[in-house]
Amino acid sequence: MSLEEKVKLAAEALDDHAVEMVKWHFSPETGCKFWLEWADKQDWNPLEEIKSFSDISNKFPNFQDEWLRDLPNDVWAPKAYAGRPFNIFETGGTTGMPKQRIGWDDYKIDYTAFSKTLSDEHFPKDHYWMMVGPTGPRRLRLAIEHLANERGCSCYFVDLDPRWVKRLIASKQYDQARAYMDHAIDQALTILKHRSVSALFTTPKLLEAMAERKDLVKAGIKGVFCGGTTMNKQYTRFLCEEVCEDGKIGFVPTYGNTLMGLARHRPFGPENDYSITYHAPQPRAVLRVVNTDTNTPVDYNDWGRVELTTLTKEFFMPRFLERDEAIRREPWEEAPWDGVAEVRPFGAMQKTIVEGVY
Amino acid sequence: MSTPHIPCLRLGKPYVSLSQSSVNDYRDGSEKATLSQVNAGVIRRDILRLNDAKAALNKLSTNELIEISAKAGEFFLKADLPVGVDGTTHSPQEYISTLSSTSGLPHVMVRRNMDKIHFALSNLKLILNGLTRGLDLSVLDNGFGEQAGSPVCFFPTTDALGLVMPSNSPAVNSLWLPSIALKVPIMMKPGRDEPWTPYRLIQAFIAAGCPEEAFGFYPTDHEGAGDILRLCGRALIFGDKSTTDIYAGNPGVQVHGPGFSKILIGEDEIDNWPDYVDLMASSIADNGGRSCVNASAVVVPRFGREIADALGEKLGAINPTSSDDPDAVLSGFANPKMGEWIDSAIEADLHQEGAEDYTAKYREGKRLVQNENGTFLKPSVVYCESFDHPLSNREFLCPYASVVEAPQKDMLRLIGPTLVVTAISNDSSFKKDLLAAPNIERLNLGPISTMKISWDQPHEGNMFEFLYKRRSIGMAA
Numbered sequence: 001m002s003l004e005e006k007v008k009l010a011a012e013a014l015d016d017h018a019v020e021m022v023k024w025h026f027s028p029e030t031g032c033k034f035w036l037e038w039a040d041k042q043d044w045n046p047l048e049e050i051k052s053f054s055d056i057s058n059k060f061p062n063f064q065d066e067w068l069r070d071l072p073n074d075v076w077a078p079k080a081y082a083g084r085p086f087n088i089f090e091t092g093g094t095t096g097m098p099k100q101r102i103g104w105d106d107y108k109i110d111y112t113a114f115s116k117t118l119s120d121e122h123f124p125k126d127h128y129w130m131m132v133g134p135t136g137p138r139r140l141r142l143a144i145e146h147l148a149n150e151r152g153c154s155c156y157f158v159d160l161d162p163r164w165v166k167r168l169i170a171s172k173q174y175d176q177a178r179a180y181m182d183h184a185i186d187q188a189l190t191i192l193k194h195r196s197v198s199a200l201f202t203t204p205k206l207l208e209a210m211a212e213r214k215d216l217v218k219a220g221i222k223g224v225f226c227g228g229t230t231m232n233k234q235y236t237r238f239l240c241e242e243v244c245e246d247g248k249i250g251f252v253p254t255y256g257n258t259l260m261g262l263a264r265h266r267p268f269g270p271e272n273d274y275s276i277t278y279h280a281p282q283p284r285a286v287l288r289v290v291n292t293d294t295n296t297p298v299d300y301n302d303w304g305r306v307e308l309t310t311l312t313k314e315f316f317m318p319r320f321l322e323r324d325e326a327i328r329r330e331p332w333e334e335a336p337w338d339g340v341a342e343v344r345p346f347g348a349m350q351k352t353i354v355e356g357v358y
Numbered sequence: 359m360s361t362p363h364i365p366c367l368r369l370g371k372p373y374v375s376l377s378q379s380s381v382n383d384y385r386d387g388s389e390k391a392t393l394s395q396v397n398a399g400v401i402r403r404d405i406l407r408l409n410d411a412k413a414a415l416n417k418l419s420t421n422e423l424i425e426i427s428a429k430a431g432e433f434f435l436k437a438d439l440p441v442g443v444d445g446t447t448h449s450p451q452e453y454i455s456t457l458s459s460t461s462g463l464p465h466v467m468v469r470r471n472m473d474k475i476h477f478a479l480s481n482l483k484l485i486l487n488g489l490t491r492g493l494d495l496s497v498l499d500n501g502f503g504e505q506a507g508s509p510v511c512f513f514p515t516t517d518a519l520g521l522v523m524p525s526n527s528p529a530v531n532s533l534w535l536p537s538i539a540l541k542v543p544i545m546m547k548p549g550r551d552e553p554w555t556p557y558r559l560i561q562a563f564i565a566a567g568c569p570e571e572a573f574g575f576y577p578t579d580h581e582g583a584g585d586i587l588r589l590c591g592r593a594l595i596f597g598d599k600s601t602t603d604i605y606a607g608n609p610g611v612q613v614h615g616p617g618f619s620k621i622l623i624g625e626d627e628i629d630n631w632p633d634y635v636d637l638m639a640s641s642i643a644d645n646g647g648r649s650c651v652n653a654s655a656v657v658v659p660r661f662g663r664e665i666a667d668a669l670g671e672k673l674g675a676i677n678p679t680s681s682d683d684p685d686a687v688l689s690g691f692a693n694p695k696m697g698e699w700i701d702s703a704i705e706a707d708l709h710q711e712g713a714e715d716y717t718a719k720y721r722e723g724k725r726l727v728q729n730e731n732g733t734f735l736k737p738s739v740v741y742c743e744s745f746d747h748p749l750s751n752r753e754f755l756c757p758y759a760s761v762v763e764a765p766q767k768d769m770l771r772l773i774g775p776t777l778v779v780t781a782i783s784n785d786s787s788f789k790k791d792l793l794a795a796p797n798i799e800r801l802n803l804g805p806i807s808t809m810k811i812s813w814d815q816p817h818e819g820n821m822f823e824f825l826y827k828r829r830s831i832g833m834a835a
Contacts, residue, residue: 174584208399212406234377235397242403273376 006336010282011053014337017283018053018311022046025078025316034067034075035316053286056309057295060318068099076102078313089139091258094166098137101258106314107139110261110281111147114254117264118151122223122250123199126152132188132202132210135159139258144201153199156191160184160206185209192219199223204231204239211243227254230344236274254278255343259317260285260308266332266339275327275342279335285310287340289328292321297338298328306340322346362442364553366394366577367560368404369411369543370570372443379577381551383459384692385732390460391442393553398582401545404574405589408517411543414569420495423539424482429566430559431479435472439561441554448558457554458681461525462690462732465682467645471528475559478532478813482539488814489536489822498541502831511831516610518543518574519825520590522583522597523556525549525692526648526755530596530614531556532813536821538563538572545574545590547583551692587611592824612819616753617650617777619808622792623658624783625766631661632668634782634805638759639672641780641808643737646689647757651778651800653808654753655760662763666716666741673757674720678727678734688757690732697733700754701726704738712743713750716761745772770795777818778808 001009025031026039026046039046050056068076073088086102129148135141135157148155160181168177188210191197197220200207204226210216216224224244231239231253244251255278256262263278263285280287288297289304298304306322325347326340364381365372375394382389415423433439438447448456454468463471478485486495493510497503502511519537521544524530537544548556553575560573576582587593587605594612595605602615621638623631641653658665678688691697704725708715717725717739727734737757742750750762751774764772766783770791773779780802781792792801799818802808811817 208402212402232377234375234395235399237376238397238399243399 003331003333003336006333007331010331010336014283014286015052018056019050021311021313021316022050022056024080024313028079030078030080030313032076032078032316034071053283053309056318057288062307063317063320065099065320068101069097073100073102076315080313087139087142088137089258090137094163094170099258101139101315103139103314106261106284106312107143108146109312110284111143112150113281114262114264115147115150118223118225118252119250122252123151123225124222127198128196129153129155129199129201130158130188130191130197131155132158132184132200132206133160134162136161143262148199156195156197158184158187158191181206181209185213189214192221196220199225201225203227204229204235207239208243216243217245217248221249223250223252225252225254227256231276232342232344233274236268236276237270240269240274255340257322259310259315259320260287261310263287263340264335266335277329277332277339277341278343279332279337279339280308282335282337284312286337288338289326289340300328300330303327305346306343360444360446361389361391362444362446363392364394364441364557364577365443366396366400367570367573367575368400369407370564370573373400374443379550381460381553384462384551384690384694385459385730390456391553393577395577395579396582398578398585401574401576401578401582401585402589404576405518405545405585408543408545411569411571411574412514412517412541414571415538415541415543417569418541420486420498420539420541423541423568424486424495426563426566426568427479427482427535427539430562430568431476433562433565434479434559435476437562437565439558439565441557441561448554453554453558455682457528457552460551460554460692461528462681462692463528463646463648464679464686464689466684466686467689468528470645471555474529474811475532475535475555478535481813482536485536485813486539486822488812489816489820498826502833509831509833511829512826513829514540514542515825515827516542516591518545518590518592520544520586520593521546522586522593522595523547523549523552524596525551527645528552528555529645529649531559533594533614533817533821535559537825538568540822540825542592542825543572543574545576545586547576547578547586550577553577612824614650614818616654617652618655618751618753618773618775619651619653619778620655620657620773620776620780621653621808622769622773622779622781622783623656624781624785624788625659626785626788627782628659628661631658631665635665635668635672637780637805637807638665639669642669642739642759643673643676643687643757644807644809646687647737648689648755649809650753651809651811652753652757653759653778653780655751655762655773657762657764657769657773659766660763662761663714663716663741666714666739666761669739669759669761670716670718671720673737673739674717675722676737676757677722678729678731678736680731688734688736690734691755694728694733696755697726697728697735700735700756700758704740704749704754704758707748707752708740710748712747713760714741715739716741770797773797778802780804780806780808 025035089101090098131144145155261281263280266277268276286309288307290307292305306324306326308320310317324343326343329339329341331337365374375396377395378392380389381391438449441448454465458465519542564570596614602613605611676687679686725736735756740749740760742760742762750760775797778800779798
């Protein structure tokens with residue numbers, strides 16, 4: 001099948017899925033309180049007027065993140081899940097109330113699907129993983145453990161609280177931030193010294209710090225699954241060539257968060273100057289790179305704001321503007337829909353962004 | 359000629375980064391070079407390999423490295439040297455005109471800076487003799503020896519000298535030059551607008567036979583600069599007060615900030631003040647008024663207004679000219695906003711009572727000039743009634759000085775920390791007080807320009823004592 005045909009089929013599948021999810025969330029039998037009450041206040045009916053994904057883009061306003069911060073969690077519980085306790089996952093929250101998303105099985109579905117994209121060479125089955133990074137109230141902690149389990153592995157955890165790191169950096173307590181990072185690295189290296197671990201999930205900065213103190217190849221690490229902060233082309237090249245020693249350790253960058261799930265990357269390397277393009281787990285989540293003034297996708301290879309729409313039975317979130325900007329890339333054989341490339345904090349070229357060590 | 363690309367040098371090996379910045383002509387924005395920008399992790403990994411760099415330098419004796427330095431000085435002054443990865447070279451004249459076009463320094467001043475660097479490289483033996491107080495330099499090769507009949511043993515305090523360089527004046531590079539002969543590799547972040555001089559110096563050293571491993575050249579971001587300062591063990595930083603205050607009190611970091619250099623005239627000599635106007639003017643305005651050793655205040659017991667007027671007449675008429683004018687006195691600003699900010703800061707403080715701009719009446723037009731040659735600030739001499747005025751003890755990146763009246767007995771207390779003091783007085787009691795003053799880094803007794811530097815004496819710290827430490831040693835017979 002040609003890429004063109006794959007793109008067409010994927011678009012049709014997305015349209016069908018979008019209509020199905022809107023029906024689910026806006027029907028009194030299955031939907032949640034928030035969207036049912038929201039629909040009552042509109043002069044249009046999503047059940048009747050959403051016939052494709054582009055209808056969602058054109059008719060819904062941007063999802064407001066305050067809704068996840070200010071409203072009680074249960075307004076988001078679809079009626080179909082009544083009686084099942086939910087997980088509460090948090091995002092952000094350096095100061096004040098964090099955003100919270102509830103969920104049941106989404107993280108397992110997302111990460112089971114993602115497991116299929118990992119190679120057995122770099123992420124061997126039936127072994128041990130280690131996650132070094134933000135655990136706490138984040139979806140990631142359970143998701144990584146599920147992913148490891150999905151591959152027959154068990155996982156060690158070393159926590160790092162990014163909210164504390166951000167506060168330290170914002171108040172210029174760089175020594176404290178460094179000491180806290182060293183504290184996390186000490187714990188990770190202790191695990192590596194006493195236990196056999198073949199795969200790491202961590203952030204680029206923590207990966208670098210670990211590699212500065214221990215030869216990760218000799219320590220038995222075969223694959224690194226990495227996400228959390230900006231990786232520009234030079235930084236990606238550095239991580240691949242020097243930290244992961246030119247392929248001795250498989251380097252799998254990811255883009256994701258509590259609200260989306262996990263976007264996979266397409267192949268990159270010296271041939272494309274280490275430009276990383278991510279593709280969302282469509283149709284469960286859709287990433288667009290848009291001009292926010294016109295609500296239209298920017299041209300391919302142009303920069304725009306990243307916009308996320310999540311379409312699962314557990315959670316409907318139309319047109320959430322991420323705090324990121326990216327380059328829009330063309331569809332790929334294995335993910336025949338738009339990709340987002342060289343993701344960086346929105347406005348990164350204009351101001352200093354506190355990203356810290358995580 | 360295509361635009362050269364200046365790579366990072368990873369312990370001598372060129373490394374072309376995927377992140378690159380432009381070095382542009384400050385007048386028309388045209389690109390003069392692209393510059394590899396590296397992430398801090400690159401620097402941290404190279405710091406882990408410094409043993410190799412040290413070992414390469416240790417293969418040569420100090421005297422051999424002194425000879426190499428002298429040869430490097432000749433190459434720096436006279437040779438065509440590589441400037442990019444593509445084989446591009448710069449002749450001395452191309453270096454001068456390119457550096458001038460990105461920094462704003464007129465050609466004539468770049469040439470003078472080149473001469474200073476050349477002098478330092480050619481006279482390293484003299485410089486090290488001064489800094490080590492006559493130590494037989496073979497002691498550094500052997501690790502021990504004798505000095506004045508006593509056993510001595512010196513060991514290096516660091517594996518590398520970290521450098522976070524400025525863009526304002528090429529001659530500041532002369533401060534790190536002794537490091538190579540002292541067998542300490544350098545890890546440098548060059549100034550954003552001035553990669554030219556350090557890169558040319560490194561190429562001159564390599565051409566002269568110095569091991570390339572001795573040179574780390576890392577255009578980088580704040581994180582990278584911070585890591586150079588944090589991890590090198592010994593480092594120099596140049597910057598304004600807000601930057602240097604962060605490292606004040608850190609014994610591993612030698613801070614080179616504003617100098618607040620001053621000329622003091624004593625009671626006994628003040629009636630002869632007209633004899634010193636030329637000295638005062640050149641101390642204020644030489645090198646475009648950009649150096650920490652430029653005088654930024656003239657402190658006198660009386661005749662303050664008369665002196666300010668005489669300096670105003672001498673300096674006020676100076677106008678910006680083209681960068682290749684051999685008589686150019688003023689430097690352009692690579693960042694026009696800096697010139698605008700300085701002008702507005704001086705103007706704002708002049709509104710406060712107790713100060714008067716004595717250059718204003720001799721100046722054609724305004725202090726700030728923006729034309730096809732760039733952004734310039736004409737000289738400013740401001741009379742201040744006392745050190746209470748905010749303009750009395752300020753330093754700007756242009757020819758600026760205050761003239762302040764203060765009784766001789768109070769001068770040393772009022773001037774605060776001062777890099778260079780030129781004291782004009784024959785009063786032995788005053789001289790004694792000056793010699794004992796802890797707030798003066800360099801003291802010129804008599805009519806000597808504040809700009810005059812003695813290479814064989816410490817400048818904001820003794821580089822030998824910074825890089826080496828003495829320990830006691832005992833050896834079985």
